[in-house]
Amino acid sequence: MRTVTAYATPAAKAPFEKTTIERRDLGPKDVLIKIAFAGICHSDIHTARNEWGESHFPLVPGHEIAGTVEEVGGEVSKHAVGDRVGVGCMVDSCRECENCKAGEEQYCLKGNVGTYNAQDYHKDNAWTDGGYSTHIVVDEDFVLRIPEGIALEEAAPLLCAGITLYSPLNHWNAGPGKKVAVVGMGGLGHMGVKIAHAMGAEVTVLSQSLSKEDDGKAFGADHYYATKDDATFEKLAGSFDLIVNTVSAHLPMGKYLSLLKLDGTLVNVGAPSEPLEVPAFALIPMRRSWAGSMIGGIRETQEMLDFCAEHKIGATVEKISGDQIDEAWDRVVDSDVRYRFVIDTATF
Ligand code: NAP
Ligand code: ZN
DSSP states (O other), rough: OOEEHHHHHHSOOOOOEEEEEEEEOOTTTTEEEEEEEOOOOOOHHHHTBBBBOOOOSSSSOOOOEEEEEEEEOOOOSOOOOTOEEOSSSSEEEOOOOHHTTTTTTOTTTOOOEEESSOTTTTTTTTOOOSBBBBEEEGGGGGEEEETTTTTTHHHHGGGGGHHHHHHHHHHTOOOOOOOEEEEOOOOOHHHHHHHHHHHHHHEEEHHHHHHHHTHHHTOOOOOEEEEESSHHHHHHTTEEEEEOOSSSSSSHHHHHHHHHHHEEEEEEEEOOOOOOOOOOOHTTTOOOOEEEEEOHHHHHHHHHHHHHTTTTOOOEEEEEOOHHHHHHHHHHHOOOOOOEEEEGGOOO
């Protein structure tokens, strides 16, 4: 075991405390990563505030991890000491079910092993601790290569926010000739704008207000509308092939579904604790679909990182120190994030 520094929350809604945690000894296929930056995802907040059910405390969140390899186990072949690497939302899966075999480990039928707040069934059911720490030990198959050309702080948020938008945009064929809307321009949403634009789609942002319009256009949006203005919904009715909803709170889905054209799809990646409701007649008249999507598999995550490097895309980040996590969380909840907080572990 190796003792490393981390920031943990001791109970639901309790402030963060600087502490130490144990990381396991390296197995033959394990990689020890020195974490440089960990992104703050809204899922960290939902989890630590028990909004998705009872979580396990003390909790060390963080599933947007970027750093360098410090040590490798004897049988590691994919990564070497000094490599720039990342870890996202999962650190293992059963590897045997049809979904794992298809490279969709996030949909593992036994359940993927989350990077934090999960019991690792390959490792004595130990509770996992995430990236708000200086080091992590991960099986090499769940470690991603970060291409040269993306700074580590801009790469960290790609490991969750980036792949969570890349995967549905890819699956539902965002590209030239397609009209794509991104609802909510926070951490996930701003990555959606950059990636959909790079894929060649015509991109519209649907944000609560116009306060971030200049940023949205700079990220690649062609159009930007305020959802607090009802005229937006009249003007854009029946417009989009694809809408990706990244909002962390409850939204009236019928209103947003009315913006889809014939055969359009609204994909929900936002995960509010309250149920979302869909009126049948928002779907039926235009053969519309309402779908969900969860992060992406390991192969697709590597593809996304390579795509982002090729298109010179990184997250737009604000670096914070370990003692600013509570303050940053409050700002995320207030939609006051521009556009992802990353914790600099050098400050620990
Ligand atoms: P975030 O940075 O807080 O962004 C969410 C955005 O939603 C806000 O910036 C805001 O955008 C909008 N919003 C917030 N409250 C709203 C409200 N009451 N009404 C309307 N719009 C509102 O959060 P995030 O990290 O991007 O995560 C977004 C959601 O995705 C969370 O629920 C998270 O748990 C979930 N998530 C899902 C997956 C997955 O695999 N499916 C992966 C990661 C995260 P504007 O200011 O532009 O309106
Ligand atoms: Zn996340």
